[in-house]
Amino acid sequence: MVNTLVIDPRDMVGVALVELEDGSMVTFADMNGQRVHALEPIPFGHKIALVPIAEGQHIIKYGASIGVAARDIQPGEHVHTHNLKSVRGARQ
């Protein structure tokens, strides 16, 4: 069953369509053999990394940058305020 949504083929993150438990396999349309397991619980509607992301790299969702990685991020990690920073001077 599909449990994650990838909005644009260029995206580095998916959005959890259910609460993903620690260790659960991430499944989404057009996976092309990609295998990602959640490294921690991911709440519904929150982002999970699908590829390795280096500190300072732009994180792509909706096919565009939503900010910059504040540290290295492994596939399966929760992506949120602790490791993704806005470049537009927002809160955080």
Place this chain on the structure above:
Amino acid sequence: MSQEQILAYRRPDGSVGVRNLVAVIPTCGCALHAAERIAAQVEGAALLHYAGGCGETEGDTALASQLLSQYGRHPNVIGSIVVSLGCETLDAHDLAGRIAQGHAPSELLVIQELGGTVKTVTRGLALARQMRSQAEHLEREPCPVSSLTVGLECGGSDGTSGLAANPAMGAFSDLMVAQGARVILPETSELLGAEHVMTERAASPEIAAQLLRTIEECERFLKATGEDFMGKQPSPGNMRGGITTVEEKALGDVLKGGHTPFVEVLAYGQAPSRAGLSFMDTPGNDLASVTGLVAAGCQIVTFTTGRGTPWAMPSRRWSR
């Protein structure tokens, strides 16, 4: 793609309407009560809730008068009843005259000349019912989708808005643009953070520059209030829902406009001059935004919501 058709009403000036509404237009707050009583008692009458008209800056009164005249000439309107007190700053005769230059008639009722509220309401009810009965013979006929102007609005967003509802509206926007319709994306403040995507999608460097200027002007205005608007984005509720940055929030909003280029940047209430996707400079408040979209001639405004948006203003009936 083949030219799709909708069933709609053809107006004498060539425009196309999807409703046959009588607009009841007060020209000042003092005339609002009488106008409300007329609109409430006639099926198919819509009140334009306007409470200015006096004690405002000249610029505000001129803008209100301009917007009210655009409503009176809207393709979804078959006639207007302008209700004036008689001593307000907004020139009611001028407004009624400008509406009458459009496709539909207008009648002016001046409370001080008619002898009070009761007489005005009685006269207004007769006129509104007469206009509605004259519209009964109007029949819908096939009209090209290209005769539509469509507004894209969302409000009361939740965590699913950027995942399902807004992409669906974006697909609708792309279909409408492919049919040659005019589509308008509003709400400047919602775009703060999506500049990189907006400018990429501009149809020309001039339009990209215009978009950036409009967004910068909005940010300057917000800063001038002394509040840190951007510092408060995304909201705590957004963050609990999984939205991390203002860029992410803005991109989820821009999705409503689909994937076609921006062909024009419009001032508040300005009608698009060409087919395709336009951006309109409006406040982020849904009621203010939709008021501008309908003034620009939108016969239909599509509205997505996550948490529900139970507002009931006339333009909902105008444009639903």
